[in-house]
Amino acid sequence: MPELPEVETTRRGITPHVNGRVVTKVIVRETRLRQPITPRLTSILRGQVLLSVSRRAKYLLFEFAQGTLLVHLGMSGSLRVLPVDTPPAAHDHVDLEFDDTVCLRLRDPRRFGLMLWTTSAPQQHPLLADLGPEPWDLRFTADYLNELAASRTGAVKNFVMDGHVVVGVGNIYASESLHRAHIHPTRPARRVSHTRYADLVLAIREVLEAAIKFGGTTLRDFTRDDGKPGYFRNELRVYDRGGQPCLQCGGGPIRQKVIGQRMSYYCTDCQR
Ligand SMILES: [Zn+2]
Secondary structure, three states: OOOHHHHHHHHHHHHHHHOOOEEEEEEEOOOEOOOEOOOOHHHHHOOOEEEEEEEEOOEEEEEEOOEEEEEEOOOOOEEEEEEOOOOOOOOEEEEEEEOOOEEEEEEOOOOOOEEEEEOOOHHHOOOOOOOOOOOOOOOOOHHHHHHHHOOOOOEHHHHHHOOOOOOOOOHHHHHHHHHHOOOOOOOEHHHOOHHHHHHHHHHHHHHHHHHHHHHHOOHHHHHOOOOOOOOOHHHOOOOOOOOOOOOOOOOOOOEEEEEOOEEEEEOOOOOO
């Protein structure tokens, strides 16, 4: 599933190819995504200049003068930049053609993605309005986490994976950042100290930045028909390393346990 780093890598990969260009053609081969694509999309977008591509949580925001196209990659979606004459393959549901030259193509085999047009302020859209801060937002601090956690009895891992608390901390990144911050994943959120939360804020940023950077080494894939976004696998210190020694303290072995229905990995020697 594309996580925040893959979405940000996608944004950085496609932006130079489409930004500032005019939509000359829209082809919708399948409208049935998680919500249906409006049949008006072709007439709405044709002739409009793409002003910017930004990201909020796992949504990409394609800003035009008359509104914003919100795109979510769901479970299996990808966006690639291809020459306009590239024949579509299975699951290539939407093409946005720019300047009759490049085609931005959405592929989504499981069709849990979204492509929605809005003329309102996108940050106020119902899908975005209630989201927590971005990990790099100045609001995302130890004070903020401490205050929110005071009323939470659940495990800290579930707390940081809650998109109302902070966006972008998926299962892998939660295990990795809690390990780096020396916090046991089942510790109740309200019993994590201010100091540890300060470490966690930095660890979340560090882990996500490393994942984005790793994606950055495979940007060329966005312009290839068989391209897939890069993954962060080789950089993982604790995730999927059950039974192996801890790379952080030399102790271990790394334990694995289901927390909040997701497999979690941790070291009982250096995470408390
Ligand atoms: Zn350890």
